[in-house]
Amino acid sequence: MTRTLLTGNGAAAWGARLARIDYLPAFPITPQTEIIETVAAWLEAGEMAGRLVTMDSEHSMITAAGAAATTGVRVFTATSSQGLLYGMEMLYAIAGWRAPLVLVNVSRGLASPITLEPDHNDVLAARDCGFLQIHCATCQEVLDSVLIAYRLAEHPHVRLPVLVNLDGFYLSFTREPVTIPAQAEVDRFLPPFAAGNIAFRAHAPMSQGVAVLGGAAYSYFRYQMHLAAGKALSVYDEIAHDFAALFGRCHEAVECYRADDADYLFVMMGSFATKAREAVDRLRDQGLAMGLVRPRLIRPFPVDHLREALAGKKGAAVIDQNLSPGRGGILHTELAAAIGCGRNRPMPLLASFIGGLGGRDITPEEFYQMARDLVEAVAAGRSPVPRLLYTDEELRGVRKLQGVAGSTGGERR
Amino acid sequence: MTEIKSLRDLPARHLLGAGTPMCGGCGGLEALHQVYDLLGEKTVFVNAAGCMTLLAVYPFTPFRGSWLYTAMASAPAGAQGVRDALDILRGQGRITPEEDLQVVVLTGDGSAYGMGLAATSGAMDRGLDFLYLCYDNEGYGNTGQQYSAATPHGAHTATSRGALGYPGYKKDLFSIWAAHRPAYVATVSPAHPVDLARKIETARTRQGPRLVIALSPCPTGWDYDPAETVAIGKLAVECGAWPLKEYRDGRVEHTRVPKKRRPVVEYLERQGRFRHLFHPVRQDALLAEIQARVDGYWAGATATGD
Numbered sequence: 001m002t003r004t005l006l007t008g009n010g011a012a013a014w015g016a017r018l019a020r021i022d023y024l025p026a027f028p029i030t031p032q033t034e035i036i037e038t039v040a041a042w043l044e045a046g047e048m049a050g051r052l053v054t055m056d057s058e059h060s061m062i063t064a065a066g067a068a069a070t071t072g073v074r075v076f077t078a079t080s081s082q083g084l085l086y087g088m089e090m091l092y093a094i095a096g097w098r099a100p101l102v103l104v105n106v107s108r109g110l111a112s113p114i115t116l117e118p119d120h121n122d123v124l125a126a127r128d129c130g131f132l133q134i135h136c137a138t139c140q141e142v143l144d145s146v147l148i149a150y151r152l153a154e155h156p157h158v159r160l161p162v163l164v165n166l167d168g169f170y171l172s173f174t175r176e177p178v179t180i181p182a183q184a185e186v187d188r189f190l191p192p193f194a195a196g197n198i199a200f201r202a203h204a205p206m207s208q209g210v211a212v213l214g215g216a217a218y219s220y221f222r223y224q225m226h227l228a229a230g231k232a233l234s235v236y237d238e239i240a241h242d243f244a245a246l247f248g249r250c251h252e253a254v255e256c257y258r259a260d261d262a263d264y265l266f267v268m269m270g271s272f273a274t275k276a277r278e279a280v281d282r283l284r285d286q287g288l289a290m291g292l293v294r295p296r297l298i299r300p301f302p303v304d305h306l307r308e309a310l311a312g313k314k315g316a317a318v319i320d321q322n323l324s325p326g327r328g329g330i331l332h333t334e335l336a337a338a339i340g341c342g343r344n345r346p347m348p349l350l351a352s353f354i355g356g357l358g359g360r361d362i363t364p365e366e367f368y369q370m371a372r373d374l375v376e377a378v379a380a381g382r383s384p385v386p387r388l389l390y391t392d393e394e395l396r397g398v399r400k401l402q403g404v405a406g407s408t409g410g411e412r413r
Numbered sequence: 414m415t416e417i418k419s420l421r422d423l424p425a426r427h428l429l430g431a432g433t434p435m436c437g438g439c440g441g442l443e444a445l446h447q448v449y450d451l452l453g454e455k456t457v458f459v460n461a462a463g464c465m466t467l468l469a470v471y472p473f474t475p476f477r478g479s480w481l482y483t484a485m486a487s488a489p490a491g492a493q494g495v496r497d498a499l500d501i502l503r504g505q506g507r508i509t510p511e512e513d514l515q516v517v518v519l520t521g522d523g524s525a526y527g528m529g530l531a532a533t534s535g536a537m538d539r540g541l542d543f544l545y546l547c548y549d550n551e552g553y554g555n556t557g558q559q560y561s562a563a564t565p566h567g568a569h570t571a572t573s574r575g576a577l578g579y580p581g582y583k584k585d586l587f588s589i590w591a592a593h594r595p596a597y598v599a600t601v602s603p604a605h606p607v608d609l610a611r612k613i614e615t616a617r618t619r620q621g622p623r624l625v626i627a628l629s630p631c632p633t634g635w636d637y638d639p640a641e642t643v644a645i646g647k648l649a650v651e652c653g654a655w656p657l658k659e660y661r662d663g664r665v666e667h668t669r670v671p672k673k674r675r676p677v678v679e680y681l682e683r684q685g686r687f688r689h690l691f692h693p694v695r696q697d698a699l700l701a702e703i704q705a706r707v708d709g710y711w712a713g714a715t716a717t718g719d
Contacts (some may be wrong), residue, residue, distance in 0.1 A: 059484075060532045069498075200479045205477065209481055211482065
């Protein structure tokens with residue numbers, strides 16, 4: 001065990017190294033590239049075994065990753081943003097192959113307009129592909145989650161690929177203190193990959209990814225994936241328990257911070273939740289019973305965990321770093337469905353906020369303002385209209401850019 | 414390496430199962446039959462979207478060995494993942510050499526000439542040890558024969574129904590592949606099984622990227638009687654429209670040079686896809702252009718054999 005400063009990308013690479021990956025099909029893209037560079041350097045120096053192959057695109061990369069995993073080796077790969085979407089066809093395909101690999105996505109906003117900076121629209125575009133999704137808030141969590149992800153992906157009741165998400169820049173390029181566990185400890189937690197009967201071998205021919213005719217066979221296999229993803233919830237809880245017992249760090253499906261006795265909650269995912277934690281402490285100092293609920297698992301969606309965490313609360317501000325045009329925040333939509341369905345427990349009023357798009361920060365003052373808005377909404381007994389976190393100063397800045405660009409039209413406030 | 418001199422030297426045992434959903438008279442299926450007999454069952458076929466995707470429809474497969482369907486664009490990348498994984502497993506002693514498989518990419522021209530070209534180029538850059546078999550029926554056959562980058566000039570397709578047919582020209586995929594300087598590139602015709610078998614034997618015994626394009630007469634897409642598949646395949650070679658050749662060690666050689674080429678019209682007039690060049694009006698200028706292009710090709714070709 002060593003404690004050192006690592007970027008989120010470095011932590012992801014360490015996760016892959018400690019998981020003793022066999023194979024890494026790669027393709028560079030900002031802000032992920034440091035992960036594959038780090039692993040490549042270790043391979044070249046002989047510090048780890050394995051093979052890295054730079055492919056011709058993310059589409060090819062994900063194809064090769066899935067093909068290798070279904071041949072029976074442990075596969076790691078990583079991408080971001082446009083790369084994830086370029087490979088989207090294959091995310092669906094290899095999830096259907098039940099290829100149990102781990103893909104790290106370093107979140108970055110999507111074109112257009114093109115940007116390098118983070119938000120969650122890329123990873124949430126992959127929400128329905130059959131990959132399970134773990135969202136990290138710290139660099140330590142990135143390393144730990146890669147190890148947990150292999151246990152989850154390879155579990156015989158699950159056997160689905162897992163995506164581990166970290167935010168571009170805020171985690172990918174930010175150094176934080178990270179404990180790197182000893183290899184022997186990791187080996188106790190994560191045994192070698194047992195491919196079972198899903199592997200290409202001369203003595204046991206296998207057809208993989210074959211066509212089906214008719215909806216009955218198609219529905220059956222797709223629903224099998226859904227059932228496996230559902231099972232992944234309880235399997236995840238067991239794995240997280242084992243992990244905590246061995247390493248002393250607890251990574252529950254849903255992180256709750258000062259939530260037990262809270263009247264009001266922030267609900268959000270990713271690294272900005274660490275800013276929400278800080279805001280919760282300040283608001284508590286001022287006497288407001290605030291808490292934070294952060295789903296780490298997005299697929300499977302931990303409905304029961306979230307209902308448990310939200311039951312009896314007065315209000316929850318759901319902060320989405322994504323935008324579904326024509327609908328709004330995706331986590332808000334998911335959460336509303338989760339608390340809205342069945343069982344008679346009092347559930348909080350939800351307020352939806354969109355913030356942190358394309359790398360935009362969310363300031364402490366904005367957290368305090370969201371808390372005030374939430375308290376007012378609860379007092380009025382009415383959910384406020386969804387709001388975009390955006391300041392007058394930002395708008396003035398954009399107007400200035402539009403002036404430089406020669407734009408004469410544009411919307412009016 | 415078995416020396417193949419005549420039909421008698423070809424395998425007597427046929428490996429590919431019958432009863433596939435391919436059309437009667439499918440030239441591509443004939444090419445696959447011949448190739449599979451030579452390669453044997455210790456193979457994994459990595460497929461891209463096309464007619465042959467329907468060979469393996471759950472729970473049936475005509476293959477005795479393995480199969481992996483990927484997507485239209487990335488069969489060579491799937492081959493990369495399988496090959497690398499098998500190499501890793503062998504390197505770690507987790508599988509014996511007897512458990513190893515030959516990795517064979519199987520795609521149509523739609524994937525090979527277009528959507529899958531970047532992935533194929535990448536596989537060649539990386540020196541991937543694999544065999545690529547492209548069954549070229551000169552159009553997007555599985556969706557009803559729309560024109561592709563492999564469609565010959567003047568052909569009628571579902572998306573080129575005008576009086577002069579397809580306005581573009583068939584892409585020279587052989588040269589594009591050969592420009593990568595891979596281990597082996599060849600054109601074959603299932604109507605010339607001895608030539609095909611020699612080339613597959615050569616490919617089989619070489620290491621690295623080995624790519625083969627099989628001209629695959631298609632009764633459905635080319636509009637002729639399925640019984641004519643072999644005759645049309647032979648005519649394509651004899652008129653010079655489909656040169657049989659191979660690339661290795663930096664050189665291109667023709668493996669069969671027609672001593673006296675038959676007129677291209679003899680090949681064209683037997684196919685419904687060129688009927689509009691003869692009826693109701695004979696398109697003499699276009700026919701002359703097509704003939705001139707074939708003549709021009711051979712005028713510049715360096716030839717051996719025959």
